[in-house]
Amino acid sequence: MPTLIVANWKMHPTLAKEAKKLLLGTVASVSGVKGVQVAVCPPALFLPELAKELRGRKAIELGAQDVSTASGGAHTGELSLPMLLPYKVKWVILGHSERRERGETNDDVRAKVRVALAGGVHAIVCVGERERSDDGTYYTFVRDEVAAALADVKRADLARITLAYEPVWAIGKSADHALQAGDLFEMSLFLRKLLVERFGRPAAASVPILYGGSVKPENAAALIRDGGVQGLLIGSASLDPRGFGEIVRAAGATV
Ligand code: PGA
Numbered sequence: 001m002p003t004l005i006v007a008n009w010k011m012h013p014t015l016a017k018e019a020k021k022l023l024l025g026t027v028a029s030v031s032g033v034k035g036v037q038v039a040v041c042p043p044a045l046f047l048p049e050l051a052k053e054l055r056g057r058k059a060i061e062l063g064a065q066d067v068s069t070a071s072g073g074a075h076t077g078e079l080s081l082p083m084l085l086p087y088k089v090k091w092v093i094l095g096h097s098e099r100r101e102r103g104e105t106n107d108d109v110r111a112k113v114r115v116a117l118a119g120g121v122h123a124i125v126c127v128g129e130r131e132r133s134d135d136g137t138y139y140t141f142v143r144d145e146v147a148a149a150l151a152d153v154k155r156a157d158l159a160r161i162t163l164a165y166e167p168v169w170a171i172g173k174s175a176d177h178a179l180q181a182g183d184l185f186e187m188s189l190f191l192r193k194l195l196v197e198r199f200g201r202p203a204a205a206s207v208p209i210l211y212g213g214s215v216k217p218e219n220a221a222a223l224i225r226d227g228g229v230q231g232l233l234i235g236s237a238s239l240d241p242r243g244f245g246e247i248v249r250a251a252g253a254t255v
Contacts, residue, residue, distance in 0.1 A: 001208060004210060006124060008238065009239065016045075016046055016049050019046040020046075020050065023053055023054070025241030027053075030059060030244070030245050034255070039060070041065050054088065065093050069111040081121070094109055094113060095149060097168045110150075117160055123161055125146075125150070127163065165212070171212070173213075178215060179223075181225070208230035215247065217243045217250065220251060224250070231251070234247060
């Protein structure tokens with residue numbers, strides 16, 4: 001499987017013309033890299049414009065940062081999957097900690113995973129503890145998040161499931177606050193074990209596990225090489241096309 005690098009632009013940039021510039025800069029800086037699938041998840045407002053820009057280009061796919069559990073109706077402020085699909089949305093980030101902080105529950109994430117799978121898009125399911133203590137209770141916390149999010153997932157759906165491990169305490173900081181590759185290796189083994197227990201070995205092996213949380217050009221290669229993950233979810237570093245290109249090239253070099 002190609003290494004997967006997902007850009008989560010969060011609530012950036014402000015204007016459509018800036019989004020277009022950022023996308024074109026990203027296209028240029030990742031061009032020619034082999035063995036890596038890049039997905040860019042901009043604010044949904046910019047998807048129509050960006051889908052137009054990407055027409056005929058395969059290097060980058062588009063994703064959304066969330067989706068409603070409803071397909072339409074009286075849901076103020078929500079966006080349904082049928083609204084997103086015309087704009088070439090192939091991926092959707094679900095259960096990001098910044099949404100969970102606003103009240104999204106494990107049950108919501110479970111329902112959103114169902115919606116994504118029924119609509120034929122890849123679900124990037126985010127899990128991760130808020131803090132770490134020495135007694136290792138964060139493993140239980142992460143296990144419960146995974147179990148809830150994947151509760152309705154069948155083995156045949158796994159081709160469209162990606163797990164993203166994002167410890168909340170490591171998000172939005174500098175590279176030296178990211179999880180160390182050795183600690184990531186332990187967690188990625190744990191996540192793989194959960195998948196094997198639930199779905200069996202061959203099927204579980206097909207699910208990419210990503211790491212997110214202060215990934216920068218300087219730590220990307222080590223996290224992939226020594227962390228046991230198949231890709232990365234990049235927040236703030238995805239807003240700089242040059243740095244993001246370095247991350248994608250680093251990922252390509254580890255293939
Ligand atoms: P960060 O964000 O790369 O800015 O830490 C990652 C994320 O929240 O997905």
